[in-house]
Amino acid sequence: MRLLYLHQHYSGPEGTTATRSHALATALAARGHEVTLACGRYDGAVTGLDGVFRQGRREGRVRGFRVVEHDIRCGNAMGFAARSAAFLRFAGRATHLALAEPFDLVIASSTPLTVVLPALAARRLRGTPFLFEIRDPWPELPRAMGGVPAPALAAMAGMANAACRQAAAVVALSEGMAQTALVRGAARDRVHVVPNGCDLDLFGPHIPAWRPAEAAPWEMLAVYAGAHGRANGLDQLLDAAALLLARGEARIRLLLVGEGSEKQRLQEAAVQRGLHNVSFLPPLGKRKLATLLAGAQAGLHCLAPVGAFAEWTAPNKLMDYLAAGLPVISNLPGHGARLLSGAEGAGACGIPVPPGDTAALAEALGWMATNPSLRLAMGRAAREQAVRRWDRRLLAHDFVGIVESLAEPAAEEALLAA
Incomplete structure (x- = not known):
């Protein structure tokens, strides 16, 4: 399958942030799928690309899959308005990519929730099915935390409803997140739970120990x-x-x-x-x-x-x-x-x-x-x-199985759209 994996905050293991999408994209590529992963420049992330940005993007291959990195900075220290602008800019760039190339399936990994906009556009304009991955339930969590304007919460609710109802599959990281998808209209047989996993090679008792100078030996x-x-x-x-x-x-x-x-x-x-x-x-x-x-x-x-x-x-x-x-x-x-x-x-x-x-x-x-x-x-x-x-390799196998189960329906939808 030709897969477009959209994760604005992607990082490889050299970065300081989560590497779930790296592990899943690697597993999909290892199964022979042609994976394109599109991302932005997230603070602390290391994509593995070091070339110059040309016309706002650069690309290359990492661990057997293609990475398209857009020159759109985003980070938790940024204010609400700046982050929102970065989310929308990435959604626009990713929409162009999703419509410009013949993908069989789009994987839209949230947060941010705006990543579903390219997936919804590709489904409507090209008939490309998509998988919606919920890492954090928006707008549920922002609403619970407070401080987000009501119009923004309403827009998020609309996007989340559309994503849950139109996705060929929804993958949630917990049973609680899966429940939010069901409440928003996702079909029960399309909702799956694939939790975060452990990188047993990167972390463990086999790793040499290091303590900073501030930590005394007896502490x-x-x-x-x-x-x-x-x-x-x-x-x-x-x-x-x-x-x-x-x-x-x-x-x-x-x-x-x-x-x-x-x-x-x-x-x-x-x-x-x-x-x-x-x-x-x-x-x-x-x-x-x-x-x-x-x-x-x-x-x-x-x-x-x-x-x-x-x-x-x-x-x-x-x-x-x-x-x-x-x-x-x-x-x-x-x-x-x-x-x-x-x-x-x-x-x-x-x-x-x-x-x-x-x-x-x-x-x-x-x-x-x-x-x-x-x-x-x-x-x-x-x-x-x-x-x-929690072995990440086993959980990645489950994720790949869900993606591959969509191959036949994806081919049928593509024929109908042609």
């Missing part, structure tokens, strides 16, 4: 690696660090790795509060991050206390921690809490704490510092769960 190093935005609620980590200091706890260091609109404020707050047990690092490429996680003793997962996060998120960082064999402390309720506690049939591999409960977060950190043998057992359970349940 339990707890790492948060991810975006520093409003949705992440990282003030909770600073509050937990303050509680630990107030109790005289000197065995624990919190390390926040990443970038985002809140980072500078968080750094200034840590200094003003005298939190010498908190350190910050800039975003790290996945390979460097793997060495840091190998040298850490715990992974931290933190989100703002928003109820919608319970079943509507599928954080990549959680999968990285599990693959690295780290016990995890997380304030994500719902699926994330069940995963860590062992309630879903696997061994307990972390400690879930209630959203917004910084005292419980501090208690969990103290417990892990006090119980190293039990902490190590949780880490072993994390790696075991990663191998048994």
Whole structure:
């Protein structure tokens, strides 16, 4: 099949951001499909292309598939208006590509939700079917977070409804996300769940360990690696660090790795509060991050206390921690809490704490510092769960199977449109 994979925020493993689309495109190419992946310039992403941009784009081959990178910068630190403009510019460029070449199927991976516009246009004007991949449910999450203008939410709702109803298949990263697709009119037999997976080669006990100079040899190093935005609620980590200091706890260091609109404020707050047990690092490429996680003793997962996060998120960082064999402390309720506690049939591999409960977060950190043998057992359970349940290669196989199941209907629709 000739496949157009649209993911504005694509990155390969040298970047600092998620690599799901890289893994799935690689798997599709390995099966013999002709894959074109179109993306923009996302902050922290590394596409693998290094040529100059000509007329706003550059292209080349990466791991057996074609990458078309558009010179459209986008990042979480940008304001709403700037990001919205970048989303619409990419949608326009991707629409031109989708209509200019004879693709058999378009894969539209959201976020941003505007990536469905080229898919809808190709379906209407060329009869090309599309697969809608939901990484984050929009407008559900932006509405829950607040701060997004009502007209923008209404436009998102229209796009999401059209995508769910017209897609040949919908792939969601969690059961909760799949439910949003059903509510928006997707046919039940067209909705599939393919969760985020673990890169067992990139992360794991076989990776050489590295610790930054800020981390003393005797400290339990707890790492948060991810975006520093409003949705992440990282003030909770600073509050937990303050509680630990107030109790005289000197065995624990919190390390926040990443970038985002809140980072500078968080750094200034840590200094003003005298939190010498908190350190910050800039975003790290996945390979460097793997060495840091190998040298850490715990992974931290933190989100703002928003109820919608319970079943509507599928954080990549959680999968990285599990693959690295780290016990995890997380304030994500719902699926994330069940995963860590062992309630879903696997061994307990972390400690879930209630959203917004910084005292419980501090208690969990103290417990892990006090119980190293039990902490190590949780880490072993994390790696075991990663191998048994979340191997990205197995999940990529499932995704490829869904794409290939659309081959015959795609050919029939193309004939009807001709």
